[in-house]
Amino acid sequence: MLKIETLTSKDQATFLQKKEISEFLFVQLEQYGDPIDHILKCLDYALNQAEDKGGFVVMAREAGEIAGAVVVNKTGMSGYIPENILVYIAVDASQRGKGVGKTLMQTVIDFAQGDIALHVEPDNPAKKLYEKLGFSNKYLEMRLKK
Numbered sequence: 001m002l003k004i005e006t007l008t009s010k011d012q013a014t015f016l017q018k019k020e021i022s023e024f025l026f027v028q029l030e031q032y033g034d035p036i037d038h039i040l041k042c043l044d045y046a047l048n049q050a051e052d053k054g055g056f057v058v059m060a061r062e063a064g065e066i067a068g069a070v071v072v073n074k075t076g077m078s079g080y081i082p083e084n085i086l087v088y089i090a091v092d093a094s095q096r097g098k099g100v101g102k103t104l105m106q107t108v109i110d111f112a113q114g115d116i117a118l119h120v121e122p123d124n125p126a127k128k129l130y131e132k133l134g135f136s137n138k139y140l141e142m143r144l145k146k
């Protein structure tokens with residue numbers, strides 16, 4: 001049975017909690033992931049108590065182990081930029097296809113205050129889930145790497 005947990009800055013997440021989440025995301029994101037130090041920076045931002053930062057983490061656990069996790073950062077903006085950006089979402093390989101991702105996403109949608117943006121690779125199978133939940137692709141993102 002899945003247990004859903006939500007962490008915010010008010011929960012004052014410990015280093016060990018952040019380490020567990022970051023290691024899970026690093027392994028499960030596979031080719032769509034980032035280095036673990038980037039994931040930790042994202043978690044620090046989401047769970048920081050500073051006024052100009054914030055966000056939240058939603059996890060699904062089964063038998064005490066993380067089955068899926070989502071990290072959302074607040075942008076500090078609204079209207080022209082969504083209030084939230086979903087930075088990371090991953091489901092354990094053994095749990096995929098069982099509705100864990102959908103449960104996590106619906107929890108994020110219900111919990112978030114304001115609009116939510118996310119980036120997804122065109123070939124990522126999760127793209128279909130996001131579209132079913134109402135996400136649309138209005139823009140083509142372009143980046144300049146310096």
